[in-house]
Amino acid sequence: MRRWLPLAAAALAALALGLAVGPAGLTPAQVGSALAGGGDSAAQAIVRELRLPRVLLAFLVGGSLAVTGATLQAVVRNPLADPYLLGLSGGAGLGAVGAIALGIGGAWSVPVAAMVGALLAIALVYRVALVAGGQLDARVLLLAGVVVGAFAASLMGAVMALSPAPEVRNALLWLLGSFDGASWRALSVFGVYALVPLTLLYSMARPLDLLALGEEPARFLGADVERTKRILYLGASALTAAAVSVSGIIGFVGLVIPHAIRIVWGHLHRELLPGAFLLGGTLMVVADAVARTAFAPLELPVGVVTALIGVPVFVWLVRRWAS
Amino acid sequence: MALEAPARRIVSLSPATTELLFALGAGDRVVGRTRWCADPAAVRDVASVGDGLDPNVEIIVSLRPDLVVFYHSAMNDAAIARLGELGIATASVKLDRLTDLARAARLLGALTGRGAAADSLVRELDAGLQEVAAVGAGPSVLILVWDNPPIVIGGASFLSEIVTLAGARNAFGDLDRPSATVSIEAVAARDPDVVLATDGKSEPAWARRPEWRVVGAVAAGRYATVSGTEFSYPSFRAPAAVARLRAALEGRQR
Amino acid sequence: MGELIFEARAARFRYPTAAVDALRDITLEVRLGELVALVGPNGSGKTTLARLLLGVVEPDSGEVLAAGRPAARWDRRGLARLVGVVAQREEPVFPLKVHQAVLLGRYPHLGPLGTPSRDDRAAVESAMQRCDVAHLRDRWVGTLSGGEWQRVRVARALAQAPRALVLDEATASLDVRHEMEVLELVAALVRDEGLAALVVTHHVNLAARFADRIVVMDRGAARAQGAPAEVITREVLERVFGWPVALSQWRDVPQFVPLRKGETEDEDHS
Numbered sequence: 001m002r003r004w005l006p007l008a009a010a011a012l013a014a015l016a017l018g019l020a021v022g023p024a025g026l027t028p029a030q031v032g033s034a035l036a037g038g039g040d041s042a043a044q045a046i047v048r049e050l051r052l053p054r055v056l057l058a059f060l061v062g063g064s065l066a067v068t069g070a071t072l073q074a075v076v077r078n079p080l081a082d083p084y085l086l087g088l089s090g091g092a093g094l095g096a097v098g099a100i101a102l103g104i105g106g107a108w109s110v111p112v113a114a115m116v117g118a119l120l121a122i123a124l125v126y127r128v129a130l131v132a133g134g135q136l137d138a139r140v141l142l143l144a145g146v147v148v149g150a151f152a153a154s155l156m157g158a159v160m161a162l163s164p165a166p167e168v169r170n171a172l173l174w175l176l177g178s179f180d181g182a183s184w185r186a187l188s189v190f191g192v193y194a195l196v197p198l199t200l201l202y203s204m205a206r207p208l209d210l211l212a213l214g215e216e217p218a219r220f221l222g223a224d225v226e227r228t229k230r231i232l233y234l235g236a237s238a239l240t241a242a243a244v245s246v247s248g249i250i251g252f253v254g255l256v257i258p259h260a261i262r263i264v265w266g267h268l269h270r271e272l273l274p275g276a277f278l279l280g281g282t283l284m285v286v287a288d289a290v291a292r293t294a295f296a297p298l299e300l301p302v303g304v305v306t307a308l309i310g311v312p313v314f315v316w317l318v319r320r321w322a323s
Numbered sequence: 324m325a326l327e328a329p330a331r332r333i334v335s336l337s338p339a340t341t342e343l344l345f346a347l348g349a350g351d352r353v354v355g356r357t358r359w360c361a362d363p364a365a366v367r368d369v370a371s372v373g374d375g376l377d378p379n380v381e382i383i384v385s386l387r388p389d390l391v392v393f394y395h396s397a398m399n400d401a402a403i404a405r406l407g408e409l410g411i412a413t414a415s416v417k418l419d420r421l422t423d424l425a426r427a428a429r430l431l432g433a434l435t436g437r438g439a440a441a442d443s444l445v446r447e448l449d450a451g452l453q454e455v456a457a458v459g460a461g462p463s464v465l466i467l468v469w470d471n472p473p474i475v476i477g478g479a480s481f482l483s484e485i486v487t488l489a490g491a492r493n494a495f496g497d498l499d500r501p502s503a504t505v506s507i508e509a510v511a512a513r514d515p516d517v518v519l520a521t522d523g524k525s526e527p528a529w530a531r532r533p534e535w536r537v538v539g540a541v542a543a544g545r546y547a548t549v550s551g552t553e554f555s556y557p558s559f560r561a562p563a564a565v566a567r568l569r570a571a572l573e574g575r576q577r
Numbered sequence: 578m579g580e581l582i583f584e585a586r587a588a589r590f591r592y593p594t595a596a597v598d599a600l601r602d603i604t605l606e607v608r609l610g611e612l613v614a615l616v617g618p619n620g621s622g623k624t625t626l627a628r629l630l631l632g633v634v635e636p637d638s639g640e641v642l643a644a645g646r647p648a649a650r651w652d653r654r655g656l657a658r659l660v661g662v663v664a665q666r667e668e669p670v671f672p673l674k675v676h677q678a679v680l681l682g683r684y685p686h687l688g689p690l691g692t693p694s695r696d697d698r699a700a701v702e703s704a705m706q707r708c709d710v711a712h713l714r715d716r717w718v719g720t721l722s723g724g725e726w727q728r729v730r731v732a733r734a735l736a737q738a739p740r741a742l743v744l745d746e747a748t749a750s751l752d753v754r755h756e757m758e759v760l761e762l763v764a765a766l767v768r769d770e771g772l773a774a775l776v777v778t779h780h781v782n783l784a785a786r787f788a789d790r791i792v793v794m795d796r797g798a799a800r801a802q803g804a805p806a807e808v809i810t811r812e813v814l815e816r817v818f819g820w821p822v823a824l825s826q827w828r829d830v831p832q833f834v835p836l837r838k839g840e841t842e843d844e845d846h847s
Contacts, residue, residue: 023505024512042514045537050508053534077670110471170469173504178472180506183534206684206691212671213681216664220631221737222657222685266717267671268680270691297495297509299472 018055023296062284063277069254090152091121118241176301177248205269252310329436330390336375337394451562457490462516470529523550579609588639614784617794657685661734682736724755
């Protein structure tokens with residue numbers, strides 16, 4: 001049990017940091033009193049209606065992306081797999097751009113359209129990867145994901161070139177990833193939705209361990225390989241699609257965080273998945289805090305910060321692994 | 324690039340320069356315009372060449388221009404170079420602020436032999452702006468052009484200048500750039516008095532999202548609306564724009 | 578005689594796109610307490626036969642049973658509690674500690690919550706001891722030598738508490754010492770704990786020395802089956818492997834020597 005303490009402490013520290021900083025320049029004392037219900041109403045509104053749902057959403061999304069990254073790396077047996085290799089980021093982008101180009105109004109039109117686009121991409125990749133015999137071939141999955149993603153991205157480019165709406169270019173900015181739109185409603189929708197795939201993936205921790213050995217060893221150790229692959233792929237994809245629709249495309253978390261946990265704890269998913277969730281959430285909250293305060297009032301896309309943090313961490317990990 | 328004689332066939336690649344050419348009295352020489360050009364009404368008879376940024380060189384060349392006027396942007400470098408190779412004169416015009424109008428007018432006036440018209444336009448603009456300019460601290464205005472992520476107009480934009488001339492204050496006027504991506508929290512922290520919409524709609528669509536309620540002006544429904552292309556790019560109609568904006572801001576208060 | 582673990586009766590199998598049968602009229606038995614070796618040239622069907630017995634593929638005709646039930650009908654977890662399989666190669670892609678790798682062998686026994694019990698941990702410990710890898714327990718598997726990793730995988734198979742072991746060319750890439758260590762370990766398990774072992778191998782001579790019975794495969798058929806002394810003969814080997822051989826003895830076990838060009842069998846072996 002002791003091994004969880006540093007991670008839990010880091011997570012709490014990150015959440016506190018996320019609440020304490022921001023372009024509004026509130027002091028920790030003001031933040032504290034706003035949380036408790038006192039202080040002036042503007043500070044209260046900022047802390048309770050903006051910052052609190054925002055850091056919680058960032059934590060949930062970061063944790064979810066880390067979990068799906070770990071899952072996919074085991075399913076396709078490739079340490080470089082990343083949630084976005086499934087092609088769904090292209091689908092989400094196409095959905096978002098399509099919604100803007102068609103002028104579909106409504107506050108939720110872009111996230112919903114992104115979700116629909118992502119799910120369509122997932123279905124397409126899944127269909128392509130089902131080779132004769134109904135088996136889900138992991139290598140074909142990867143290739144199909146790349147191809148479908150590229151196809152969707154090029155369609156997106158076509159829409160942007162042909163659309164008469166100049167706002168379409170702004171869809172690109174949305175895609176770069178941001179937690180700025182976080183609200184209690186978005187948080188609760190995502191939170192409830194994410195519970196299902198997260199629980200499902202955690203319940204498959206043992207089959208994941210086995211699948212990571214290879215399909216034959218997994219089968220001989222008692223895993224139902226085909227069913228396991230199917231469930232894991234669909235569960236991880238559904239979760240990633242939701243993360244993308246709520247916050248755009250934020251890279252590196254799904255790729256790097258699982259390795260950071262593995263290098264310390266090894267590869268058993270009963271510990272890897274929750275560990276990755278905590279660490280991924282922590283990283284995302286810190287990245288988001290940096291994104292909105294480093295150049296306040298300007299806001300950086302979160303994906304830029306996760307890459308800036310993720311790349312040196314990745315290099316350090318690789319060196320440690322090699323030694 | 325220098326021309327030996329005033330340009331006779333001009334392709335104009337931004338709505339601002341198109342309108343400017345017409346204002347200079349050279350509108351009959353404009354043989355090509357972008358799909359976004361809408362003012363004055365006469366441009367509709369002019370052939371469209373599509374987008375003005377990174378334009379289609381072939382279509383431009385097919386109109387046999389002797390001058391192509393670009394909006395100043397790195398995206399146009401390739402097209403400018405290409406036209407240069409083909410021996411067609413180009414001009415790259417920076418038009419982000421009202422203060423750029425004078426220089427732009429004089430440049431295009433020289434290229435079209437309408438220098439006198441240019442001078443007169445500039446004088447009219449200065450006089451007109453002085454007339455409508457208001458003094459005194461007015462309300463702070465939020466000019467938001469996109470909501471997700473929030474993109475605001477900064478101080479280096481003609482819209483910001485129009486707001487200032489109307490006696491108000493751009494809430495993000497301290498940012499020395501035409502636009503910037505910020506966060507809802509930053510907007511809430513600056514607590515603007517009024518939200519300005521330039522699309523003619525009385526309430527922006529994004530205002531219905533719950534997280535925007537943190538901004539006082541949104542929660543209280545303090546919106547002002549204007550519409551018209553004089554709010555889309557710098558033009559010599561700026562004095563009228565200033566007056567309409569001021570009326571919109573004051574009208575709100577009643 | 579020990580209980581029948583694997584049984585094939587007139588089994589025939591052809592791969593879906595193949596022109597000829599991979600296995601023809603195979604009848605064989607593997608019982609508890611015996612080590613059966615499966616030898617033959619490449620393409621003779623050794624590995625296919627192992628997969629057939631393990632229920633990975635189903636016979637086109639005839640029967641294949643594991644512990645009395647059709648092999649392909651076994652549920653995977655049940656079969657994993659019955660048989661431990663060690664393949665020739667397994668590349669670890671992700672970091673695992675040795676004790677974690679061996680623990681994976683207990684998965685067919687874990688309950689729905691998947692928490693290893695004290696018994697599970699004891700089984701892991703015992704498996705590591707018997708395979709002489711307990712001292713490596715905290716090493717990362719990626720840092721092990723080929724032989725050590727092989728022994729860890731044997732330990733993993735043992736942790737399954739199986740009644741049978743199937744080694745599919747498991748020692749093909751090991752050096753002499755490690756190969757002997759693994760085979761000695763398997764032979765000891767068969768002798769002392771009454772396991773059944775099916776060893777698919779290229780090394781006919783070693784098979785002769787360790788196996789109770791040998792099955793010689795030739796183009797999908799079982800050319801000969803029986804004790805090593807009966808099966809390892811010049812006629813069988815020359816027909817199956819297509820190469821002239823000479824036979825000698827080592828402690829009552831026939832060993833063969835492939836002849837070089839120009840050598841004949843009648844030359845003195847001194």
